[in-house]
Amino acid sequence: MGICLLLCAAVAQAQDSGVAARATEILKDPSADSAVVGQLQEAAAVKILARQGGWMRIESAGGNGWVRLLAIRTTGVAPSTQSRGGFLSFLSRPSTGGGQTVTTGVRGLDKEQIQNAKPNTAELQKMAGFAANKPEAERFGASAGLTRQQVGYLKPPAAPGGQ
């Protein structure tokens, strides 16, 4: 469980829901070589219990276990009940797929507001004041234990159905 406390940082707060984008195997663990414990049919409904890296832990009529995150399309996100003491704490955490959405302050940035916008050079100067230089960025990465990885860009996929 100690490992999960570290690794499950991105666990969904409550039961989100989704559907299978394609038929896929349900696995015992979040690993491609894990045992198959069920089958998920295309468009089958799932409850999403957790996310870990590229995997989601789900419950479904076809079984309970882990499937690839990208095999699921999330359709509902449960409202969060977590406390919010950070900079966004004055916001009610927005909810989707259900509960009420509380909006505060400037709405901004819809089509009309962009059309009516007058360039704000004072804000642009303010933005420059927050810029980080390279050494600061390096320190930011190092302080969180982030390490540079060698990763090549991905090839564009073949057209749908062309595989």
Add this chain to the structure above:
Amino acid sequence: MTDAIISAMRIRAIAAAATLAIAALPAQAQFRLDLNRAIDTAKSIGKATTQMTEAQEIDLGKQWAATLLGAAPLMAHPELQSYVNALGRWISLHSERPDLPWQFGVLESDNINAFATPGGYILVTKGLLARLKSEAELAGVLGHEITHVIQKHHLKAIQKAAGLQAGANILSEVTAKGRNPAVTDRLVGGIKELMLRGLDKDDEFESDRMGVVLAARAGYDPYGLPAVLQMLNAMSASDSELALMFSTHPAPSARLDTLERAMGSQLDRFAGKPGSGRFEKLVLGR
């Protein structure tokens, strides 16, 4: 209309009209003459885009960002602004353009969106930030926006729109020699039009594909961006907070489909990394 009063600017307007009206007015000799001239102008505009210097690109980005900031100001939270800048600058160091004057900001707006401008000015809305669950998700969003800059997607969009007034306005202002540094209405009008039109759909897919890699290079779980797209997919397309993003981007489901086919399991060895806890502390208040 005589040639004498047809300014270069007017020809560009005719280019736009010609594109739209070509089927309606095929037989008019005068029109054909103007069309030929318009095509020549459009070609020189295309050349101007590809020859835009980095300084001009940055100058354009500044006007672009100032226009966005005119629609919504920065959130009044210096520590949060500094945090997003450090994170964004860290990711930019893993890109092919690490020496641009990258700047990042959080806009005081409940709309859910993120914007890149030429030259490396990147803005995310408070509304988007409030829906993210981890630093890896923010890294994925910033990786997507950084890709728009390094791949010069806006300059491509300008070039594509060069026959239209928006592209012509931007290019004539940015590339004009001795341009008055004061922002002109024509330039800002062109920027707004392109902002509302959005970028090419394939450029959005490319930004997703390269954004996940930039996040992975910077040490993050590459599944942060897919998780954000999943969150967007669960939201209603009729939600007014999403109207602009949904009208300028492919649907989240299409982006997830395309990303799934590009990623496969190739980046799985970088997945599932724990966060440092600072996003949780600073943004989520845990």
